[in-house]
Amino acid sequence: MLDQSFLSSVPHAPGVYLMLDRSSTVLYVGKAKDLFKRLSSYIRFKGSAHNKTAVMLSKVHKVDLVLTNTEKEALILEASLIKRHRPRYNVILRDDKSYPLIKVTVQEEWPRVFMTRRKKNDKARYFGPYASSSSMWTTLNLLQTLFPLRRCKGTKLKPRKRPCLNFQMNRCLAPCCGKIDNEPYRAMVDKAILFLEGRNRHLLQGLEKDMKQASAKLDFEKAATLRDQIGGLKRTLEKQVVVTQSKEDRDVYGFARSDASVSVILLYVREGVVRGTRMFFMEDTYGDDQAIMSQIVKQVYDERSLPPQLVLLPFEIEDQLLLGERLSELTGRKTALSVPSRGDRKDLIAMANANARQRFDEIDKKRASWEALGMDLQKRLNLTRLPHHIECVDISNISGTNAVGSLVRYEHGNPQKNGYRRYKIKQVQGPDDYAMMREVLIRRFSDSNPQSAFPEMLLVDGGKGQLSVAESILKEKDLLADIDLIGIAKERQDEGEKLYKLGRKNPIILPPHNPVLLYLMRIRDESHRFGVSFHRSLRNKQTLASILDTIPGVGPARKKQLLKQIGSLKNISQAPVTDLMAVDGIGPELAQQIHNHFHDEPTPR
Numbered sequence: 138m139l140d141q142s143f144l145s146s147v148p149h150a151p152g153v154y155l156m157l158d159r160s161s162t163v164l165y166v167g168k169a170k171d172l173f174k175r176l177s178s179y180i181r182f183k184g185s186a187h188n189k190t191a192v193m194l195s196k197v198h199k200v201d202l203v204l205t206n207t208e209k210e211a212l213i214l215e216a217s218l219i220k221r222h223r224p225r226y227n228v229i230l231r232d233d234k235s236y237p238l239i240k241v242t243v244q245e246e247w248p249r250v251f252m253t254r255r256k257k258n259d260k261a262r263y264f265g266p267y268a269s270s271s272s273m274w275t276t277l278n279l280l281q282t283l284f285p286l287r288r289c290k291g292t293k294l295k296p297r298k299r300p301c302l303n304f305q306m307n308r309c310l311a312p313c314c315g316k317i318d319n320e321p322y323r324a325m326v327d328k329a330i331l332f333l334e335g336r337n338r339h340l341l342q343g344l345e346k347d348m349k350q351a352s353a354k355l356d357f358e359k360a361a362t363l364r365d366q367i368g369g370l371k372r373t374l375e376k377q378v379v380v381t382q383s384k385e386d387r388d389v390y391g392f393a394r395s396d397a398s399v400s401v402i403l404l405y406v407r408e409g410v411v412r413g414t415r416m417f418f419m420e421d422t423y424g425d426d427q428a429i430m431s432q433i434v435k436q437v438y439d440e441r442s443l444p445p446q447l448v449l450l451p452f453e454i455e456d457q458l459l460l461g462e463r464l465s466e467l468t469g470r471k472t473a474l475s476v477p478s479r480g481d482r483k484d485l486i487a488m489a490n491a492n493a494r495q496r497f498d499e500i501d502k503k504r505a506s507w508e509a510l511g512m513d514l515q516k517r518l519n520l521t522r523l524p525h526h527i528e529c530v531d532i533s534n535i536s537g538t539n540a541v542g543s544l545v546r547y548e549h550g551n552p553q554k555n556g557y558r559r560y561k562i563k564q565v566q567g568p569d570d571y572a573m574m575r576e577v578l579i580r581r582f583s584d585s586n587p588q589s590a591f592p593e594m595l596l597v598d599g600g601k602g603q604l605s606v607a608e609s610i611l612k613e614k615d616l617l618a619d620i621d622l623i624g625i626a627k628e629r630q631d632e633g634e635k636l637y638k639l640g641r642k643n644p645i646i647l648p649p650h651n652p653v654l655l656y657l658m659r660i661r662d663e664s665h666r667f668g669v670s671f672h673r674s675l676r677n678k679q680t681l682a683s684i685l686d687t688i689p690g691v692g693p694a695r696k697k698q699l700l701k702q703i704g705s706l707k708n709i710s711q712a713p714v715t716d717l718m719a720v721d722g723i724g725p726e727l728a729q730q731i732h733n734h735f736h737d738e739p740t741p742r
């Protein structure tokens with residue numbers, strides 16, 4: 138408990154403090170140069186009823202201290218404890234979106250380059266985050282054309298008799314068949330990294346030098362490859378938007394606040410071009426701007442995510458000097474955190490701030506349009522509450538086979554993918570839609586996971602029959618008073634959609650272009666799409682298994698190899714005999730047999 142008697146035992150020393158509630162959940166982690174002074178400063182907040190600090194302190198049951206030798210040690214420990222405990226009152230770095238990254242497995246003997254969304258502690262190099270999937274794919278495609286590194290999975294390169302299709306498509310130099318040695322392969326990996334780091338001019342100079350050398354040695358094949366790489370790179374450079382003439386690399390932070398919500402953007406500026414962005418949005422934040430920015434910068438960088446030599450900040454932040462020292466230690470060279478006061482650096486901050494502010498404008502616009510739509514929805518369907526959260530259930534099956542249930546969730550007018558659920562129907566045999574819906578709803582409303590908070594409105598794909606199934610489940614679960622229930626269906630193909638509500642004899646019919654109807658149709662269609670994709674993937678798995686199983690001589694081990702090395706049933710069905718023969722365990726005779734099998738029968742799609 139944080140009171141005078143506890144304070145009398147706190148030393149004047151650097152360290153970290155953890156505030157815990159009654160159930161020993163960590164509420165807040167902080168660091169201090171002088172623990173006594175820092176903790177004493179909390180005492181004055183304790184009386185104030187409306188202050189956020191006072192609200193947090195009212196929940197604190199215990200304070201744990203960890204003493205450190207220096208303030209810098211406390212800073213490092215604080216960052217790691219925040220990552221471990223993710224305390225409710227600290228700023229927790231959560232990207233506004235899940236950004237794609239490009240991973241280069243430099244730790245492997247024959248590195249690969251591919252897309253990922255998760256950074257692992259595995260010594261690989263990660264690039265990005267990219268502002269969108271499309272910008273990441275554009276970069277990755279270009280990279281794979283310019284630098285054809287291997288595309289096959291697996292940390293170890295498996296020797297093969299013949300290369301796969303990637304070689305024929307000039308997308309891989311086939312180290313698997315010894316067509317390139319490790320040294321030139323690694324040199325190509327280095328060039329790919331220069332490209333991903335945005336050091337294109339540097340890379341261009343190197344390629345031009347290599348091309349001249351290759352020509353001088355009359356190695357025209359190599360010179361032609363280099364010429365193509367140079368051409369591709371130049372075309373990319375022409376498309377880039379230069380935001381500053383300076384070629385120094387910088388990370389630039391922008392900041393915007395609206396009441397307790399904070400928006401922060403990080404621009405990765407490399408060679409004068411914005412190479413990537415990261416956006417953080419936090420509602421209901423605790424602490425002042427200086428403390429919040431400090432917590433963000435502390436969490437952005439670590440051993441796997443190093444800063445450039447210059448980090449530009451919109452204002453002075455808490456622990457700035459100490460953080461600069463820590464980042465210099467991490468990078469092994471001087472790394473400065475600076476607040477620019479003039480010139481192009483200040484212009485970059487202004488640009489970043491404008492981008493951070495833009496996020497609020499987007500949110501405000503979305504909120505305003507959702508509020509209007511939500512109120513209209515409530516009024517037209519006479520709902521008991523504003524349906525901020527809507528879930529919709531759909532069943533997909535063909536004559537009862539591979540039946541699945543899908544559930545999508547919309548919050549404030551937008552799909553919330555982490556609330557989507559898929560259910561494989563387990564207890565119903567044959568085509569009985571009502572029983573399947575019953576099974577799905579029982580499983581959904583038995584979910585006690587707090588992440589799956591129940592919606593204010595449940596939309597079912599169907600009319601009175603489905604509605605009465607849903608009603609009986611909500612009644613069983615004692616949720617009928619908490620959730621509005623609506624059905625959406627067409628009675629006949631030539632008619633429009635009708636909305637069904639409990640206790641109403643006739644359906645509600647809205648004009649075809651009414652925004653409320655269009656919104657509900659969008660939710661229903663999304664639920665249908667989600668269910669069909671699951672149903673299709675189950676069916677494909679089954680079809681795939683059964684088609685390959687019918688080929689004599691293809692057992693489980695060979696089936697696995699075929700899929701692993703050729704990729705998909707479609708690829709297998711279209712592969713020439715030579716490619717099939719290159720698969721481990723498949724001889725010429727069997728390869729011919731597989732080929733015949735697919736060419737005597739229709740090719741699967």
Ligand code: SF4
Nearest residue numbers: 288289300301309313
């Ligand atoms: S298997 Fe294909 S992708 Fe892998 S190294 Fe060989 S040719 Fe390249």
